[in-house]
Amino acid sequence: xxxxxxxxxxxxxxxxxxxxxxxxxxxxxxxxxxxxxxxxxxxxxxxxxxxxxxxxxxxxxxxxxxxxxxxxxxxxxxxxxxxxxxxxxxxxx
Numbered sequence: 001x002x003x004x005x006x007x008x009x010x011x012x013x014x015x016x017x018x019x020x021x022x023x024x025x026x027x028x029x030x031x032x033x034x035x036x037x038x039x040x041x042x043x044x045x046x047x048x049x050x051x052x053x054x055x056x057x058x059x060x061x062x063x064x065x066x067x068x069x070x071x072x073x074x075x076x077x078x079x080x081x082x083x084x085x086x087x088x089x090x091x092x093x
Contacts, residue, residue, distance in 0.1 A: 005044040007051060007062050012044035021048035025060055 005012040005020070014020075020043050027037040041053055041060055054063045 002040055002042050004042075005047050006041045006053060006060070007043060007047040010044060010047050012046070014042050014044075020044040023053045025053070025055060027058075 002014040004010070004014060006023075012020075023041045023043070025039050025041060027039075029036050039060070043051055043053070043062070047062075050065055051062045052065050053060055055061075
């Protein structure tokens with residue numbers, strides 16, 4: 001059962017589905033008769049801005065997001081301005 005953020009350095013408690021990011025991890029069955037195991041993990045709002053989850057050697061761990069995928073980096077970097085030429089649609093449906 002979910003109780004806190006998956007980040008070991010964070011003490012945020014899981015309370016609502018709309019806060020943070022929920023991950024569903026399904027294990028691969030070892031044999032044809034095995035049933036896949038499904039587990040849920042959660043990262044709080046703050047941690048989900050810089051971390052994601054990864055499965056390495058059967059263990060679920062936290063990993064830093066690549067800088068270009070991090071929402072925090074998108075806020076810090078100025079976006080290139082689009083030319084008005086490219087903002088218009090030239091094709092009619």
